[in-house]
Amino acid sequence: MTTRTDKTGTTTSTASNAPSTAIASDVLARLIESLSGGGPDVSTAEPATGQHLATFRTSTAGDVSTAFTAARKAQRSWAATSPRQRAKPFLRLHDLVLANEGLIDIVQAETGKSRNSAFEETLDVAGLALYYGRHAAKFLAPRRRAGAIPLATQTRELRQPKGVVGIISPWNYPLSLGVCDIIPALLAGNAVVHKPDTQTVLTALRARELLIEAGLAPGLWQIVVGEPETVGQPIIDHADHICFTGSTGAGRKIAEAAASRLIGCTLELGGKNPMLVLDDADLNKAAKGAARACFSTAGQLCLSTERLYIANTIYDEFVRKLVDETRSLRLGKGTGFDYDIGTLTSQRQFDNVERHVTDARKHGATVLAGGRPRADLGPYFYEPTILEGVTPEMEVHSNETFGPVVSLYRIHSDNEAIRLANDTEFGLNASIWTSSTSRGRRVAERIRCGTVNINEGYGSAYASNDAPMGGMKASGQGRRHGEHGILEYTELQTIASQHVVGFDPPPGVSTEQNATILARMYRLMKMFRIK
Known part of the structure; x- marks a missing residue:
């Protein structure tokens, strides 16, 4: 059923030919079966109707630890793979997401949003997968930097993966605001332990299936389920970086917890x-x-x-x-x-x-x-x-x-x-x-x-x-999208090699004489704009 509000402010109803929102029964059963955990069962309902949607097992703190162990094992070989090789599953994901009407059904069933709004989420994921699939290698490539002594010092800046990223995503845009953070985190060479909101677990599970179908190793994307007080802190305790989208109040707590471990966090929070x-x-x-x-x-x-x-x-x-x-x-x-x-x-x-x-x-x-x-x-x-x-x-x-x-x-x-x-x-x-x-x-x-x-x-x-x-x-810290959105998930490393001339005085030159030589050299480099 659809309704329209007329000029007097009264909302009227018109019949709709659309069937009620539903997920194919075999898909629903498969997704529920793919979850394993030692926590209690939890049930979700379709917001549009209030009818029961799914019942599945939640995770414990021990399950979170197990997920991180599996993710770290998978991450080691993934990090050793070139960015161009890593990009291949994400280029395939673009086509799989656009062709999958069932994914839109799941988003609608779990959120109650309109078909067009759910479709926009698939466009967002497809577009970002293609963007990073094509540009990640360029963003992650080593960069030459000016050395301490021209010609004698050769310096490169490298981007190394953080390790395993903990991603906590919200219910309102479960596909966009989950997968679009997971894509750059994985392409940067990390593995991911993902906690979607309990209401929208099925969306995350189906998206993961599609990325595995596209060629991603299953161990690289682990999903845990549960309330923040049960699995939230264990994720922060194990992660090498945290990405969170949600309320400002929760974001402040996550930032404090991340700071106590000296790990980074990317936060998109509230707005007015x-x-x-x-x-x-x-x-x-x-x-x-x-x-x-x-x-x-x-x-x-x-x-x-x-x-x-x-x-x-x-x-x-x-x-x-x-x-x-x-x-x-x-x-x-x-x-x-x-x-x-x-x-x-x-x-x-x-x-x-x-x-x-x-x-x-x-x-x-x-x-x-x-x-x-x-x-x-x-x-x-x-x-x-x-x-x-x-x-x-x-x-x-x-x-x-x-x-x-x-x-x-x-x-x-x-x-x-x-x-x-x-x-x-x-x-x-x-x-x-x-x-x-x-x-x-x-x-x-x-x-x-x-x-x-x-x-x-x-x-x-x-x-x-x-x-x-x-x-x-x-409203947060850090950025998603663009070069910044993938570099958030990397550690900067500088590798500098010294050639011919070093920092010690040459043989037969005193420390005082060496200081005079260096000072003159710096003045000349400034004069000729070498530095």
Whole structure:
């Protein structure tokens, strides 16, 4: 079933020909069977329907230790393989992922997102596998560096794998935000122990199957399952590097634990992402783009827009267009492409959205669209919601909602918009809409976010695989994508060899005389720009 919200704000339903979301029974049985662990059984449900999805065995701390032992054994031979050889399975993965409709079924079943949003995850994985498959060898190649003494010192910079990387991935984009970190970690010569969110274990297992089918040795990607208090600390205790995507609170704890072991960590954390609609923006395009940026995947995207700053001169017209776009969005479930937005994924996310909207209403905010749960569709459905009149005492003002809710604010200048956009502890993503790209770039340079998109909500920056992506301030540290995204998983090593002339005084030359010679040599090298 799909639903549409009409101009009065009432959401109506229309029939859908799409069947209910389902995973092929043989695939489901095989994936569950592939998990082994000594922990208790856990069950998951389909968010769209509340129906039972799978029951499987969780891992213990001992299982985590066993996974790291197996990964280290496999990593030794993998690290000795050339980057060009390592790339071959990932080039094959590109085609396997694009051809696998069943993978999209699994993502939908576990998250409740729309078919198009699940399809975008497969595009993301395919694109990144191809990008790193083609460029990893170049990024990892030894580099010549200027030596201490020209010609006499030959210096090279090498990138060595860290060893075994612990990757903890979230439920909201289980394919993109799991596999797209695993790809560069493996291509850098590491093995991986991966803890996907319990709700989305099946997605991780199926992706691993496809990469093994593409030629990856099974021991290089180990999957463990369980809650953070059971398996989280053991992963940190054994890993040589940690990659985590999730909340800022959890990220701080992981950073502290990693620091105590003097290992690195890559963190993509929370956001309260702003969008700026400037007075020269194309309002039709901006309204359509804003609706997608705010409500895609029911707002459960770390890059989603939650704050919308609109120039006063175009505020009323833009808001009318945004409300119309929002009310035209179709809520639904099933495997068809005939709806725009699926469900929230858990009771926790649903409660958070309901609390933020209820609190905003209580303190005087106005609901321009949405603002209602939709139990008639499923347990966690919530209408795309636009709030006006949000003030600092409201919970939604500064705290991440991570749901289909956006707050609107009038601004009277670019400077005011920039100041308000930066008035948060977060700095993950921002969006600017303007007919002048040069103006947009000038504004973007002043916004303290890791990525800024002009005339797009988030896709331009995120899908540019050659450019780094990550957060500033409380939104994280480190970067994924681009050269930075694979070098995160390497250790720098310098190897320098000395030839003919050394650092000891030549025979018959005193230490004092040698110092005079070296000083003159340095002056000459500066004069002739040798150094």
